[in-house]
Amino acid sequence: MHIYLPIAEMTIEAETIFLLSAFVGFLSGIFGVGGGFLTTPFLIFTGIPPVVAVGTQASQLVASSVTGALGHFRRGNVDIKMGLVMLIGGILGTLVGIFIFKALQYTGQIDLAVSLLYITLLGIIGSLMLFESFSAFFKKKKKTVSKEFNTYRMSSFVHALPYKMRFPRSKLYISAFVPGGIGFISGILASVLGIGGGFILVPAMIYILGMPILLVAGTSLFQIIFTAASATILHASLNHTVDIILALVLIVGGVIGAQIGVVLARFVKGNYARMFLSVLIMLVCIRLGADLFMQPTDLFSTVVR
Amino acid sequence: MLRVLLIGLTVFTVNAFCVTKAQSANLLNLDLAENHVDITTGFIGGSIVIFGTRKRDADDLIVIMEGPRHDVVVRQKKNVFGAWVNRESVTFSDAPLYYDYAISSENVLQTMEARAKENYRIGIENLLPRPKDKKESPDKVLPFQRAFIRERQSGGFYPEAGKPVAFLDENFFKVFLNVPANVPIGEYTVRALLVKNGKVIREKEKTLKIAQTGFSAGVYNFAKDHGLIYALICVFIAFLSGWLSNKITRRN
Numbered sequence: 033m034h035i036y037l038p039i040a041e042m043t044i045e046a047e048t049i050f051l052l053s054a055f056v057g058f059l060s061g062i063f064g065v066g067g068g069f070l071t072t073p074f075l076i077f078t079g080i081p082p083v084v085a086v087g088t089q090a091s092q093l094v095a096s097s098v099t100g101a102l103g104h105f106r107r108g109n110v111d112i113k114m115g116l117v118m119l120i121g122g123i124l125g126t127l128v129g130i131f132i133f134k135a136l137q138y139t140g141q142i143d144l145a146v147s148l149l150y151i152t153l154l155g156i157i158g159s160l161m162l163f164e165s166f167s168a169f170f171k172k173k174k175k176t177v178s179k180e181f182n183t184y185r186m187s188s189f190v191h192a193l194p195y196k197m198r199f200p201r202s203k204l205y206i207s208a209f210v211p212g213g214i215g216f217i218s219g220i221l222a223s224v225l226g227i228g229g230g231f232i233l234v235p236a237m238i239y240i241l242g243m244p245i246l247l248v249a250g251t252s253l254f255q256i257i258f259t260a261a262s263a264t265i266l267h268a269s270l271n272h273t274v275d276i277i278l279a280l281v282l283i284v285g286g287v288i289g290a291q292i293g294v295v296l297a298r299f300v301k302g303n304y305a306r307m308f309l310s311v312l313i314m315l316v317c318i319r320l321g322a323d324l325f326m327q328p329t330d331l332f333s334t335v336v337r
Numbered sequence: 338m339l340r341v342l343l344i345g346l347t348v349f350t351v352n353a354f355c356v357t358k359a360q361s362a363n364l365l366n367l368d369l370a371e372n373h374v375d376i377t378t379g380f381i382g383g384s385i386v387i388f389g390t391r392k393r394d395a396d397d398l399i400v401i402m403e404g405p406r407h408d409v410v411v412r413q414k415k416n417v418f419g420a421w422v423n424r425e426s427v428t429f430s431d432a433p434l435y436y437d438y439a440i441s442s443e444n445v446l447q448t449m450e451a452r453a454k455e456n457y458r459i460g461i462e463n464l465l466p467r468p469k470d471k472k473e474s475p476d477k478v479l480p481f482q483r484a485f486i487r488e489r490q491s492g493g494f495y496p497e498a499g500k501p502v503a504f505l506d507e508n509f510f511k512v513f514l515n516v517p518a519n520v521p522i523g524e525y526t527v528r529a530l531l532v533k534n535g536k537v538i539r540e541k542e543k544t545l546k547i548a549q550t551g552f553s554a555g556v557y558n559f560a561k562d563h564g565l566i567y568a569l570i571c572v573f574i575a576f577l578s579g580w581l582s583n584k585i586t587r588r589n
Contacts, residue, residue, distance in 0.1 A: 034518070036380045038553040039560055043381060043518040091575045098579025099586070140412045140423040148420075257579075261572045268568030272560055276571050277378075277553075283575065287582040294586065324420050331415075332484030333423065336434065336521075337408040 039275035053285030061293020068227035087273030089226030104250025118215030122259035125219020154317035161310035228256035394507035397445035405523025429466035448535035
């Protein structure tokens, strides 16, 4: 079925986008990752302008993080105060991000910036995951399960920062700049790349903030909802790059895919699945890199103002 | 008597002159089957039907459709540390994004002077877009102009060869021009040129509007005119579907 996208001003095959988002949703159902970092490159591969892909992906991110956060909320795994502090940084980050985005768009470097950032991020995550799953494969050793309220010790630099606040839920007494700064980075990622950046947020919250691992996923999802909402609003009102029809196809596909993923997750061996995901991430990274580093057939590109 | 006759004769010649004038004005007629193309949610392309009459079947016909005119930036990639990065750019003003044409016979293009073809914008070699900055050197601009045309051609526009003009009889003609699914929206012009011995003797023009209609137009216009409300609706829908999705998960 062909669908005309009113904002992207092009016709797409709805099935392609639907299958794509269902596939990413399926992966996120299995692995619990957001999957935005895969959807945006896939959308770009199908010919959707990168600016529309990023803007629209931000709105899909709102939906998927609402779903995820609600689950954690019900189990009480959200540190709302921490989330709110991160959120202030996050919203500032989306504002800065949107100006970076507009400046890059104006100078014609946005496609380059988006692919470079994706190559870097996917390259790091993909190779880390690949390394981890391979070493687990060879060792065949059960990893020691960290206790749920385990926290990591913070560096003295983090402790030295001013404006300390108490976070009773996480049992932390730290500078508001730390969660605010992490939120800020997530805000920039949300508005420049259309991703929540959970794969950066989660380790940062564990190792830099020293938050209890149990609370990390829920709190980061809670924060991403509003950061992504802010990015969506900025993209839609300043850039006109949020295509609501495309967003709906992505959201519906993602929801259905995630349901299938959750059911199938029981039958999938964790390590093989992780290996598969990391190989997939590396392939997307290589494809983006090839587009950037191989001489293009046409050195010229055209943009209608 | 002679005077009356003379006056009569004058009236007659004046009348006759008027008639020839009227006839020559009707040397060429042009109309469109529809003066608008509606892009709806299921739009997969279509065609424009142009028809008209020419008085004398010896005259040749050229029909050109072009539009909408936009400023266009063409950028050139250069190799920077192994990566291919946009470096130089040229901005062109009012370049039509769509161009297609039809000719009644192959020889009409050979009989015309290069200058005339350039003025009337006939054939893609005469469509090089004009740079916004007039001081740009032609040598530098040319590859950018060519790149613009190449890019248009890869999207299915700016065809090398003209389409045929179909004649239902010696005088009544009909032209079909394709409108692909990715057709740019905006104002188009359709021109018909009547050519005699390599000279354009008549020109007729019609305008055509290609626009989104129905639901997609509503979305497009609303998003442009009320950006903030549109943004809030997008976010609201995302919240709602996220919440619904969570409900479904819980039920399962």
